[in-house]
Amino acid sequence: MEYLKLCDSDYRFMQVVWKNAPVNSGELVRLCQEELGWKKSTTYTTIKKLCQKGYIENTNATVTVRISRERVQAEESEYFVERTFGGSLPQFLAAFLGEKTISEKEAEKIKAMIDEHRNRE
Amino acid sequence: MRLIEWFSEICNRSIEISYVIATVFLLRFLFGKLKLPKKYSYYLWGIPLIRMICPVSFSSIFSLFNVVWRVPAVRIQSNGYIPFQMQEPLNITGAGSGSTASIMQVVSEAPDHTGYFRILLIAYVWIIGILVLGLYSIFSFVRMGKMVKTAVRREGNVYECDHIGSPFVFGVVFPKIYIPFRMEESELRYIVMHERFHIKRKDHIVKLIFFFTAAVYWFHPLVWLAFCCMVRDMEMSCDERILVELGDDIKEKYSMSLLAFATNHRMNLAGPLAFGETSTKKRVRNVLNFQKPKTWIAIAGVLLTAAAAVVCLTNRKKDVTQAPNQTEAARKENIMDENRENRVEKLASVKRGEKKVSSESSKSVHAFLTKWAEAFCDRDADTIVSFSSDIVKESLEENEMLSKDQGGYTFGWSSPWPVGEGGYRILEEDEKRAEILYYAWTSDPHLTVWRESLEFRETGEGYQVSGDSIEELQEISSLDEFFKAYPGGVISNTMMDYEANGLGEFLNQNAEGQKESAYYGGFFTPEWSVRHLLNLSQDEALVSVEYMEDTSSVSIQFLREGAMISVGVIQPYGENGIWIPASYSGSSNLLAENEEEGIFIYGLISEEGNRDKIKMIIGEEENDFDCDWGYVGHWNKVEVYEKTEDGLPKVFAFTMLFENTGTSEIWRMFMVNRNDSGSYDLAEFMPKDYMAQARDMVEFVIDGEGVVKIWGNGKALEKETIPPESGSSVKAVLLDNLAFMNADESGLTMSLAVGYQENGKTVGVASHPLVFKVEYSEKSEFVLKDVKSDADRFVKPWPALSEE
Known part of the structure; x- marks a missing residue:
């Protein structure tokens, strides 16, 4: 059986829906706020998005499930954040310093370094 | 103007900052060797940050700036005259050495405005750079905000988020920690701890402030390098903190997490990554080699950082090496006094008719200046080039006065240009400097004055011009400029005398036929004619011109400084002819007065155009004195201290404004005493x-x-x-x-x-x-x-x- 795939945050949202559906959209906003820490607008945007994808339906402010829990799997999202004031340096600075993506070889080296340290102790 | 001032401030500071950053790098290296915890390296970055932001700092004898160098100044003046003086570089020895070596000294540059506009252009580029970086940041911020919107709360302020490769803190006032989904529970513990520590230490705000400060210095590579290293030290110090809290046992695991974030298997589309190989490797090595610091190391760290702050954050204590017993304030006052005395002495020597130049050399200097001025008027490029030093040539080329093509050099342009006999007037000269006036004109009967300040030196074969600046005096709006163009305020029998130079007659003929035209019609009113022919600013807010019928003169007022000068007006071509400016013959340049006692003191202009005589009117008596005078338009009351039996003033004193630069005024005080023979003695009061x-x-x-x-x-x-x-x-x-x-x-x-x-x-x-x-x-x-x-x-x- 082939699974439909959702990114983690959408999957978490769907879990809330599966647990409570059919559910009033206002109530869903409250639940998402409680369980996911979401704002009203975020919940509505996600409802709209998943309606379009056909996972749920929203009629007369009531959200119902179209696809069962068993058919869906969570999938890790692709990593594409351009980091700014988050974890590290803005991109152009990384470029400025000539810091490139870490290579397989470099990773191996670091790994070896860690292993060596572990064995020493 | 403000923009350029800011820009020059930032430029000057950039030079300072370079030294501070270099010092921090040096210390950081030292800290590394001493195995000091990384937090001290992190604190060190506060020093350049403060130095970049704070407008003032304290001076101390411990300042780095005492020993290492004197900050070379890039001065940008308002008239577009841009001498980049790099003086007294790297005086490493510091103590006792007054000798200085110049890297580069452009003596002077010609004054047209290309230099100014170039600087203005660069300043605009600078501002645009800041704006671009600002917009980039806002854009990134907004994008990031969208990205983390669907993040799911895990606990407290920790959120799990899609699309991210490693944990980070985001937000300013209520920062949240974002971590990727599916992190191991054991990993999570120290990762969250790491990020919480960032928040506690306000690292996210430090980073933001540092970034925006760096954006102001965006052209400065060292600043960016500092920013990057600061971030690295910030991270490493956080790593160390976690190891202190959780113990050495997690070292390997922690390192593996770092490696995992760097090689991220989740990462597919990432561009050049922030955690590049160097920093990951360094961070891992730092984690593995970390040992809990001993107390003495912590103390050393605090002391070294504090010492570094004192050395780098304070300014050079002024002149510690040169005058240990004299502070800046006292020195300044001395200089002011000296200047004044020098000037008074100079004036005195001029009065006595002494010439310091020996006749032989002055003759050859005069011959040289005449040749120069004639070559200038004739646009004789070869002569100009042969007399000019390389720097002067360059500055002339920069001003587009001199240009080079296949056929050799060409000098000047066709119009307006000073031409023919009487095109120039050599004003003052000594063995090193001269002032030359040029009268430039187009085909119209109208003259504009250019004033050239020449510096020259004697070489084996003759003289060479080593500095040249030319000021075009076509929008005169201050008394200073007025006197520059018309020395002593004298018009008659100079080139600016439209009756003597013959141009007045042309003007009169043209004007007669076109009385209705806005241009020629103006010559029939003395105010308009003087304003136009003497090239005064057209701006009524800067210069006002008023006709005084009873003295047949106009009173010109320079409103910015409140100074006033009278200029005579004549109508040489008959009652219905045009008005032209002439020398003022009356005596309304009032310097001081006391109406009740009937004392009036006026400045007089000699035939040669010197302001070196004053007239004192006491009742019916008139007395002339040799005495230099300066500004008119500001006068004080004459104070009478003693009277004769006949009620005549016997002892009185007055002050007059001698110099007004806009920022400082110099007043002189004089004392007058009526002697037994009935004449008056004048003496200057010296403090x-x-x-x-x-x-x-x-x-x-x-x-x-x-x-x-x-x-x-x-x-x-x-x-x-x-x-x-x-x-x-x-x-x-x-x-x-x-x-x-x-x-x-x-x-x-x-x-x-x-x-x-x-x-x-x-x-x-x-x-x-x-x-x-x-x-x-x-x-x-x-x-x-x-x-x-x-x-x-x-x-x-x-x-x-x-x-x-």
Whole structure:
């Protein structure tokens, strides 16, 4: 059986829906706020998005499930954040310093370094 | 203008910053060798950050700037004259060395505006750079905000988020921690701890501030390098903190997490990544090699960081090497005094008709200047080039006066240009400098004055021009500019005399036929004609011109400085002809007056155009004196101290404004005495002659509690507390320095410089303006009678100790 795939945050949202559906959209906003820490607008945007994808339906402010829990799997999202004031340096600075993506070889080296340290102790 | 000022400030600071950052790198290297915890390296970055942001800093003798160098200044002046002076670089030895080597010294540049616009252009590029970076940041911020919107709360302020490769903190006021989904529970513990520590330490805000500061210095690669290293040190110090909290056992696991974030298997589309190989490797190595710091290391770290802060955050204490006993304030006053005395001496020597130049050399200098000026008017490029130093050639080329093509050099342009006989006038000259006026014109009968300041030196074969600047005086809006263009305010029999130069007749003929035209019609009113022919600014807010029928003159007022000058007007082509400017023959350049006593003192202009005579009208009598005078438009009352039996003023004094640069005014005070033969003697009042009297009258006492009292007339005038750090052994000494500030009906205001000394070393200087009441004594001199403090002008002591 082939699974439909959702990114983690959408999957978490769907879990809330599966647990409570059919559910009033206002109530869903409250639940998402409680369980996911979401704002009203975020919940509505996600409802709209998943309606379009056909996972749920929203009629007369009531959200119902179209696809069962068993058919869906969570999938890790692709990593594409351009980091700014988050974890590290803005991109152009990384470029400025000539810091490139870490290579397989470099990773191996670091790994070896860690292993060596572990064995020493 | 403001923009350029900011830009030049940032440029000047950039140079300072380079040294500070270099010092921090050096210390950071040292800290690394000493195995100090990384937090000290992180704190070190606070120093360049503060240095970049703060407008002022304190001076101290420990300052880095004492020893290493004097900051070369890039001065940008408002008239577009841009001398980049790089003086006194890298004086490493510091103490006792007054010798300086110039890397580059552009003596002077010609003054047209291309240089100015170039700087303006660069300043705009700078501003645009800042805006671009600002927009980039806002854009990134907004994008990031969208990205983390669907993040799911895990606990407290920790959110799990899609699309991210490694954990981070986002937000300013309520920062949240974002981590990727599916992190191992054990990993999570120290990762969250790491991010929480960032928040606790306000690292996210530090980073933001540093980034925006760096954006202002965006052209400075070292600043960006500093930013990157700061971020790295920030991370490493956080890593270390976690190891201290959780113990060495997690080292490997922690390192593996770091590696995992860097090689991220989740990462597919990432561009050049932030955690590049170097930093990951360094971070991992730092984690693995970390040992809990010993107490003494922590103390050393604190001390070294504090020392670094003192060294880098304070400014050079001024002239520590050159004049250890003289502080800046005292030095400045001395210079002012010296300048004044020099000028007075110079004026005196001119009065006596002395010429310092030997006749032989002055002849050859004159011949050289004549050749130069003629070549200038004839646009003789070869002669100009042969006389010019490389720097002058370059500056002439930059101003597009000189250009080179296949056929050789060409000089100048066709119009407007000074042409023919009488196209120039050599004004002043000595062995090194000269001032030349050029009269430029187009095909229209209208002249504009250019003033050239030449510097030259003697070489083996003759003379070479080493500095040249040319000012086009076509929008005259200050008295200074007026006198530059029309020395002494003299018009008649100079090239600017439209009757003598023949252009007036042309103008008159043209105007007669076109009385209705806005242009030619103007010549029939004296105000318009003078404004136009003397190239005064058209802006009514800067220059006002008023016709005075009774003295057939116009009164020109330069409104910005409040200065005034009278110019005569004549109608040489008949009653219905045009008006043209002429020399002023009356005497309305009022310098000082006392209407009740009938005393009026006027400045006179000699035939040669010098302002070196004054006329004193006392009742019916008129007396002329040799005396230089300066500004008109500001005058004070003549104070009469004594009268003759007939009621004539016998002893009186007046002040006159001699120089007004806009920022400083120099007033001179004169004393007049009627002698027995009925004529008057004029003497200048010199403050230094009254030093001894002032010393007798004023005393400075310091009591046991460190309070300075200034005594005069048997009462305390002022009180000042010595800063506690100075100790109780401080003595107050009246310095040999008395600056004359003002004279009016309340008396003379003089500023006394007081030095505070400890063990013979000056630790502070204060300037105390005191008002002395003066009386005229029988011995024909002024006596200081009474003294009081002029609180309004009081300058607090200890400027040298507390701030720059």
